[in-house]
Amino acid sequence: MSEKQVKKPTFDKQGQTMSGAQAVVASLEAEGVDTVFGYPGGQAIKIYDALYDSDQINHVLARHEQGAVHEADGYARATGRVGVAIVTSGPGATNTVTGIATAYMDSVPLVVITGQVPRGVIGTDSFQESDIVGITMPVVKHSFLLQSTDELTRTFREAFHIASTGRPGPVLIDVPSDLASEEMLFVYPDSVSIPSYKPTYKGNAKQIRAAMKAIMEAKRPVLYVGGGVISSGATDEVVELADYMQIPVVTTLMGKGAFPASNPLDLGPVGMHGAKYSNLAMTESDLIVAIGARFSDRVTGKVSEFAPAARVIHIDIDPAEIGKIRDAEIPIVGDAKGVVSALVSNLKKAEAKPQTAQWLEKLQAWQERFPFYHPHVVEGEEAGTIVPELVMTSLSEQLDPEKSIVVTEVGQHQMWASQFIDREVPRSFLSSGGLGTMGFGFPAAIGAAIGEPEKTVVCVAGDGSFQMNSQEMATASINRVPVKVLIMDNRCLGMVHQWQKLFYHERYSSTLLDACPDFVKLADAYGWRARRVEDPAEVDDAIAEMLSSVDPYLLDVVISRDQNVYPMVAPGKALDDVMGAIDVAVGAVRTDMPNAKEPKSPCSKIDAQFGGRWEIDPEDVKERLDVAQAVAQGDALSAAEVLRAQTSANTTWSAREE
Amino acid sequence: MKHVLSVLVENKPGVLSRVTGLISRRGFNIESLSVGPTEDPTMSRVTAIVKADEVAYEQITKQLHKLISVYKISDLTDEGAIERELVLFKVNAQPERRNEIIEIANVFRAKIVDVGRSSLTIEATGDESKLKGMEDLFRAYGIKEIIRTGKIAMSRNSKEQ
Numbered sequence: 001m002s003e004k005q006v007k008k009p010t011f012d013k014q015g016q017t018m019s020g021a022q023a024v025v026a027s028l029e030a031e032g033v034d035t036v037f038g039y040p041g042g043q044a045i046k047i048y049d050a051l052y053d054s055d056q057i058n059h060v061l062a063r064h065e066q067g068a069v070h071e072a073d074g075y076a077r078a079t080g081r082v083g084v085a086i087v088t089s090g091p092g093a094t095n096t097v098t099g100i101a102t103a104y105m106d107s108v109p110l111v112v113i114t115g116q117v118p119r120g121v122i123g124t125d126s127f128q129e130s131d132i133v134g135i136t137m138p139v140v141k142h143s144f145l146l147q148s149t150d151e152l153t154r155t156f157r158e159a160f161h162i163a164s165t166g167r168p169g170p171v172l173i174d175v176p177s178d179l180a181s182e183e184m185l186f187v188y189p190d191s192v193s194i195p196s197y198k199p200t201y202k203g204n205a206k207q208i209r210a211a212m213k214a215i216m217e218a219k220r221p222v223l224y225v226g227g228g229v230i231s232s233g234a235t236d237e238v239v240e241l242a243d244y245m246q247i248p249v250v251t252t253l254m255g256k257g258a259f260p261a262s263n264p265l266d267l268g269p270v271g272m273h274g275a276k277y278s279n280l281a282m283t284e285s286d287l288i289v290a291i292g293a294r295f296s297d298r299v300t301g302k303v304s305e306f307a308p309a310a311r312v313i314h315i316d317i318d319p320a321e322i323g324k325i326r327d328a329e330i331p332i333v334g335d336a337k338g339v340v341s342a343l344v345s346n347l348k349k350a351e352a353k354p355q356t357a358q359w360l361e362k363l364q365a366w367q368e369r370f371p372f373y374h375p376h377v378v379e380g381e382e383a384g385t386i387v388p389e390l391v392m393t394s395l396s397e398q399l400d401p402e403k404s405i406v407v408t409e410v411g412q413h414q415m416w417a418s419q420f421i422d423r424e425v426p427r428s429f430l431s432s433g434g435l436g437t438m439g440f441g442f443p444a445a446i447g448a449a450i451g452e453p454e455k456t457v458v459c460v461a462g463d464g465s466f467q468m469n470s471q472e473m474a475t476a477s478i479n480r481v482p483v484k485v486l487i488m489d490n491r492c493l494g495m496v497h498q499w500q501k502l503f504y505h506e507r508y509s510s511t512l513l514d515a516c517p518d519f520v521k522l523a524d525a526y527g528w529r530a531r532r533v534e535d536p537a538e539v540d541d542a543i544a545e546m547l548s549s550v551d552p553y554l555l556d557v558v559i560s561r562d563q564n565v566y567p568m569v570a571p572g573k574a575l576d577d578v579m580g581a582i583d584v585a586v587g588a589v590r591t592d593m594p595n596a597k598e599p600k601s602p603c604s605k606i607d608a609q610f611g612g613r614w615e616i617d618p619e620d621v622k623e624r625l626d627v628a629q630a631v632a633q634g635d636a637l638s639a640a641e642v643l644r645a646q647t648s649a650n651t652t653w654s655a656r657e658e
Numbered sequence: 659m660k661h662v663l664s665v666l667v668e669n670k671p672g673v674l675s676r677v678t679g680l681i682s683r684r685g686f687n688i689e690s691l692s693v694g695p696t697e698d699p700t701m702s703r704v705t706a707i708v709k710a711d712e713v714a715y716e717q718i719t720k721q722l723h724k725l726i727s728v729y730k731i732s733d734l735t736d737e738g739a740i741e742r743e744l745v746l747f748k749v750n751a752q753p754e755r756r757n758e759i760i761e762i763a764n765v766f767r768a769k770i771v772d773v774g775r776s777s778l779t780i781e782a783t784g785d786e787s788k789l790k791g792m793e794d795l796f797r798a799y800g801i802k803e804i805i806r807t808g809k810i811a812m813s814r815n816s817k818e819q
């Protein structure tokens with residue numbers, strides 16, 4: 001994230017004598033804060049008393065401190081500004097931990113202010129005392145335990161600076177309540193200097209030239225775009241780089257929106273539930289240009305087999321990410337925006353020409369061959385059930401990509417959303433990528449809607465995740481936040497259920513939720529509008545109704561319990577070892593399915609087991625067609641793949657025979 | 659391999675636990691640790707010995723650098739830095755064997771700091787090999803207790819500039 005303009009302090013308060021609590025509020029005002037999320041209590045009561053007088057700051061009362069922090073987080077992700085949460089000591093403070101950890105993993109700028117017991121009783125197990133600085137130490141970018149009012153304003157100035165610069169992250173300020181009532185002189189510093197904190201923004205020129213050379217030499221390059229591109233605001237530069245050199249682009253979950261889906265070079269999501277063609281592109285590539293991405297295990301699969309032929313250029317503002325998982329031949333520490341723009345001008349100066357025509361052709365063929373969705377696959381569907389992929393597609397089509405934000409919870413629905421909802425602009429797809437926090441999405445959607453009131457905000461939720469913070473429906477009602485919640489209601493913890501199905505012999509231990517509560521009634525109790533749909537024919541209309549609602553609206557979309565998210569790379573498997581990808585070349589069926597239960601026969605109908613979605617055994621057709629095709633094209637990769645498919649099928653069979 | 663990490667940090671409550679917490683969180687055991695203020699009272703020096711391969715070691719130092727409380731990290735492992743540790747040995751010493759033990763202590767230029775009816779307490783400083791050598795010799799008499807400060811290290815003048 002580039003250095004923020006230092007906000008002018010509010011001079012009307014500058015130089016005034018006031019209480020520590022008033023100084024906390026004045027500091028927030030000086031930082032230009034317009035919204036804070038929180039929940040009061042004994043040790044925060046003085047800060048809340050001071051907030052009562054603020055004209056500038058709107059305090060949004062959550063219904064749980066976890067909700068408050070996720071709301072601040074959603075606000076920050078949507079707007080790019082620092083999200084602020086205020087809570088009391090003890091349980092109030094400990095309730096923020098998941099929210100802080102979520103923001104930390106996804107590099108979201110937050111300032112969390114916790115009330116603390118008076119200095120004199122810290123360490124005595126006094127009522128509602130918890131060592132929140134100690135508890136949160138592993139999940140904050142930095143934290144402060146305020147020791148005196150003398151350091152109050154400087155601490156706030158530094159906290160906002162640290163949260164929002166370099167690699168952004170959450171900062172916690174613990175405020176003992178005796179300081180809140182102490183008199184002090186309010187002087188807000190307009191500059192900040194922390195000698196031990198100097199993020200590197202400008203990329204090394206020599207390294208950038210080396211990167212330019214590598215890009216010019218590459219025949220099969222891929223831009224691997226992560227959330228850092230969004231934090232840095234580097235979308236235009238990345239688009240320019242891709243367009244100029246005709247390099248295909250894959251995005252991580254955090255990077256979704258950083259590259260427009262409508263750009264022909266966009267390959268979309270990569271990794272565990274990414275497209276087969278994106279995963280193949282990574283595997284085959286001879287140069288990966290990682291920009292603000294961190295080679296997470298959800299992206300790389302088995303690291304030792306990840307992109308074996310690729311040289312790596314790794315651009316990141318955090319030096320610790322470079323070389324952490326995958327060695328980088330050309331590491332560039334710096335702000336993505338500046339680095340990529342320098343890279344582009346170097347390339348232009350060198351009059352570099354794209355050399356990727358053949359590569360793009362190959363990718364195009366893969367894209368056509370392995371689509372995320374194909375109507376054929378749905379034909380075998382149990383008559384009358386709603387197909388999740390089509391719900392997401394309908395939502396995607398009905399949203400204005402420039403004027404909407406999609407927020408997800410965590411689970412299968414999150415993966416469908418990432419696969420099927422097209423995004424054109426940064427900060428329009430918010431998801432807990434690093435921590436995978438169920439219960440994040442809904443409050444984050446409220447925060448996003450408050451931060452971006454002109455945009456339509458839809459939370460794509462699971463029935464499980466939504467229940468983790470559904471109390472925030474009150475927050476939305478009372479503050480008239482017109483957030484929309486679309487529940488992909490499979491009455492189970494779908495993602496875990498799917499793993500149990502695939503890897504734990506269908507032993508569904510504690511993953512069935514049943515149709516409880518009745519979400520429509522629940523929404524009604526909170527004064528929301530709501531509707532349940534079970535008929536596929538109603539989906540489009542119901543989504544339209546939801547989107548046009550001026551009130552908060554809950555749409556409960558009933559889907560089958562047995563849907564799986566495909567394609568999928570099983571944990572620990574190589575990235576190109578993709579199961580369940582649709583292959584048009586063999587009649588649009590899912591291929592490389594795991595543990596097929598029925599013995600293989602030419603006309604086996606295995607659809608019941610896999611959600612009823614194919615009619616013929618893919619393996620039979622695939623093997624014959626693929627080998628022929630691969631040999632005909634001299635295509636080593638597909639040939640190897642076919643071989644592997646055969647070996648794994650063979651092992652499965654012999655294992656079963658024993 | 660063993661690394662001698664010398665970390666210059668802000669002298670504030672909680673900083674030590676930030677540093678050690680980070681090291682242990684990333685899966686490394688700290689073999690030795692010492693902390694104290696420096697010539698500048700607002701700063702402290704943490705000297706930690708950790709075992710890690712090169713890749714892991716690089717990751718620890720990069721992560722440590724990210725701590726806002728950390729000013730500077732030096733790796734004194736390969737520098738031939740001056741390393742010292744202070745050790746107190748309480749050694750079994752029946753009166754008739756005292757002199758032998760005192761002689762050993764003298765050879766190593768260690769000090770006798772306390773004499774009991776059947777034991778001697780010896781204070782020794784030095785580098786690892788010297789202290790190890792003493793320890794081995796004292797074992798023959800029976801060591802009742804050993805206390806060590808943890809290593810400190812300083813780069814040599816010749817390495818400056």
Ligand SMILES: Cc1ncc(C[n+]2csc(CCOP(=O)(O)OP(=O)(O)O)c2C)c(N)n1
Pocket residue numbers: 409410411412413414436437438439461462463464465466488490492493494495496
């Ligand atoms: C707080 C938390 N607890 C547990 C998990 C593990 N987990 C990951 S996905 C999932 C199931 C989510 O169920 P639901 O929200 O209904 O989504 P679905 O997969 O059914 O679409 C669970 C339990 C988690 N990610 N977060």
Ligand SMILES: [Mg+2]
Pocket residue numbers: 411462463464488489490491492493494
């Ligand atoms: Mg579910």
